[in-house]
Amino acid sequence: xxxxxxxxxxxxxxxxxxxxxxxxxxxxxxxxxxxxxxxxxxxxxxxxxxxxxxxxxxxxxxxxxxxxxxxxxxxxxxxxxxxxxxxxxxxxxxxxxxxxxxxxxxxxxxxxxxxxxxxxxxxxxxxxxxxxxxxxxxxxxxxxxxxxxxxxxxxxxxxxxxxxxxxxxxxxxxxxxxxxxxxxxxxxxxxxxxxxxxxxxxxxxxxxxxxxxxxxxxxxxxxxxxxxxxxxxxxxxxxxxxxxxxxxxxxxxxxxxxxxxxxxx
Amino acid sequence: xxxxxxxxxxxxxxxxxxxxxxxxxxxxxxxxxxxxxxxxxxxxxxxxxxxxxxxxxxxxxxxxxxxxxxxxxxxxxxxxxxxxxxxxxxxxxxxxxxxxxxxxxxxxxxxxxxxxxxxxxxxxxxxxxxxxxxxxxxxxxxxxxxxxxxxxxxxxxxxxxxxxxxxxxxxxxxxxxxxxxxxxxxxxxxxxxxxxxxxxxxxxxxxxxxxxxxxxxxxxxxxxxxxxxxxxxxxxxxxxxxxxxxxxxxxxxxxxxxxxxxxxxxxxxxxxxxxxxxxxxxxxxxxxxxxxxxxxxxxxxxxxxxxxxxxxxxxxxxxxxxxxxxxxxxxxxxxxxxxxxxxxxxxxxxxxxxxxxxxxxxxxxxxxxxxxxxxxxxxxxxxxxxxxxxxxxxxxxxxxxxxxxxxxxxxxxxxxxxxxxxxx
Numbered sequence: 062x063x064x065x066x067x068x069x070x071x072x073x074x075x076x077x078x079x080x081x082x083x084x085x086x087x088x089x090x091x092x093x094x095x096x097x098x099x100x101x102x103x104x105x106x107x108x109x110x111x112x113x114x115x116x117x118x119x120x121x122x123x124x125x126x127x128x129x130x131x132x133x134x135x136x137x138x139x140x141x142x143x144x145x146x147x148x149x150x151x152x153x154x155x156x157x158x159x160x161x162x163x164x165x166x167x168x169x170x171x172x173x174x175x176x177x178x179x180x181x182x183x184x185x186x187x188x189x190x191x192x193x194x195x196x197x198x199x200x201x202x203x204x205x206x207x208x209x210x211x212x213x214x215x216x217x218x219x220x221x222x223x224x225x226x227x228x229x230x231x232x233x234x235x236x237x238x239x240x241x242x243x244x245x246x247x248x249x250x251x252x253x254x255x256x257x258x259x260x261x262x263x264x265x266x267x268x269x270x271x272x273x274x275x276x277x278x279x280x281x282x283x284x285x286x287x288x289x290x291x292x293x294x295x296x297x298x299x300x301x302x303x304x305x306x307x308x309x310x311x312x313x314x315x316x317x318x319x320x321x322x323x324x325x326x
Numbered sequence: 327x328x329x330x331x332x333x334x335x336x337x338x339x340x341x342x343x344x345x346x347x348x349x350x351x352x353x354x355x356x357x358x359x360x361x362x363x364x365x366x367x368x369x370x371x372x373x374x375x376x377x378x379x380x381x382x383x384x385x386x387x388x389x390x391x392x393x394x395x396x397x398x399x400x401x402x403x404x405x406x407x408x409x410x411x412x413x414x415x416x417x418x419x420x421x422x423x424x425x426x427x428x429x430x431x432x433x434x435x436x437x438x439x440x441x442x443x444x445x446x447x448x449x450x451x452x453x454x455x456x457x458x459x460x461x462x463x464x465x466x467x468x469x470x471x472x473x474x475x476x477x478x479x480x481x482x483x484x485x486x487x488x489x490x491x492x493x494x495x496x497x498x499x500x501x502x503x504x505x506x507x508x509x510x511x512x513x514x515x516x517x518x519x520x521x522x523x524x525x526x527x528x529x530x531x532x533x534x535x536x537x538x539x540x541x542x543x544x545x546x547x548x549x550x551x552x553x554x555x556x557x558x559x560x561x562x563x564x565x566x567x568x569x570x571x572x573x574x575x576x577x578x579x580x581x582x583x584x585x586x587x588x589x590x591x592x593x594x595x596x597x598x599x600x601x602x603x604x605x606x607x608x609x610x611x612x613x614x615x616x617x618x619x620x621x622x623x624x625x626x627x628x629x630x631x632x633x634x635x636x637x638x639x640x641x642x643x644x645x646x647x648x649x650x651x652x653x654x655x656x657x658x659x660x661x662x663x664x665x666x667x668x669x670x671x672x673x674x675x676x677x678x679x680x681x682x683x684x685x686x687x688x689x690x691x692x693x694x695x696x697x698x699x700x701x702x703x704x705x706x707x708x709x710x711x712x713x714x715x716x717x718x719x720x721x722x723x724x725x726x727x728x729x730x731x732x733x734x735x736x737x738x739x740x741x742x743x744x745x746x747x748x749x750x
Binding site for chain 2: 116119120121178179182183184185186187191192270271274275277283287290291292294298
């Protein structure tokens, strides 16, 4: 009885994520006609990559992909550079206003980007980062940072202080101890932070489309137009857009589970 | 990890650095769908006189972007393409450059004077050059044709006949097969402003709460009983038409073209129905304007010149579902789906009882609020079943306020007014 309940639960959860992806794939591979037929066959009679190929052949998709990767990597880098020290400080040092600081960090997500669009764009033009991957990645970093700080602080908290102290005893400076002892232990979690930063940047549309003209990220370049395209193109676009994130998460799944292991301890 | 990231970064930077050099940025709210934008880039602009980056954006984003570039003092956008109503607020904000010289140069292209006049947007100068036009038509599945009421000419349908037709289809199939694009991104408000109101009341603003309007809403609410209830989620009619959920549909021609193109043998296209006051129809006009402070104004002028040559305009018609504004004869070997659309548009424009109704003029940023008046009236009368009289009186207050605030004089089909258009 319990076992069958368990299995049913697992099946439900798998279906929850897999069925939409399956329909997406079906729409993307089945071509124009299949999209409008209902009920849909389980397996498309003539699966072809032609829709996806057409989609990828669209002018500027390659450029936008490069910009997207660039922006997402920069965002990842900034989130780590800024987020890890902040998280470390929150975990290891008790300082006045630590709790207020925690809250304040979350506040960066409280302002809707839509309201900030005009002043942000004007500011970016004056700074000279308008229409550059760097500029977009700065906004994305602001969005990803709360997550990076809070998660890394709980990560560092989970690394026993005694290990760090032992390293000091054996002659490490504080920086060395952090780098050689704490960082490797927290690495899986850090990988997860990096992924989330990457995914947040990859998926973000609004800032990316307001702050750029020539150098659009893939999501901004396509999503602004995708909602008004014929269905089969929408399916192909959706399919192409989720592939990198799915692949990325698949590659680092071990680290992800490891992180949840730590924080559950 | 970090090494991988840095090497990826270095690689992508290296690849993207030789950016598309000094190209001209063409910001457009039209031809956004992937396939159309792609054709615009590949077929039209690649053969153009200047290297162009075509950026398609939502209408809401365009004023923000131009305002930001003006305040920030760095301009990237040279050419702006948009609908008449979308260009209007840009003039108010001072983001467009007058282009009288270019207008004089293009005088021989045969753009109708009325359209050129629209391009002044109420100023003394030419603010945009008409680019392309379209309108709304109806498309029906051939399976619906046997149910046409006796003696009805599909090309000269009335609203009464449409109701009869749709009811007959429903009686036979058991399904509600008439469809309207009343979804969140649909263009349903244009149906009221450009088709239903003019056809029944002969006006849009001044006749808003007239007795004719009351009768019209009562009839439309009755018609809605044969309309597919999913209509409130349809944004584009081409999908439900192709899927067979709808047999008779009304929408912007560009939003049904895909159905006509894919299955030209299965569909017919025809003008929207007529009411007691004529066959209301709304021409849709897109224009090309040059941004104030454009980094490449000369290039933008050259591009406008190129885009308004008859040859380019014909190519546009073949790829996009928008039609020429200049004198140009479409070739006979048009693809069959396009041919259907062209014929329906031509019949709409040349119908003896045609009653052209322009897009709202002079409402500036209140355009959205204006549309909402009509959509709210529709929601309350038709979807929620409230009494038309009470709703019209209530909504008319909001409409009066908008007209008083903007001071917009009447536009076609309302009679010209001194001062703001009155709601009688």
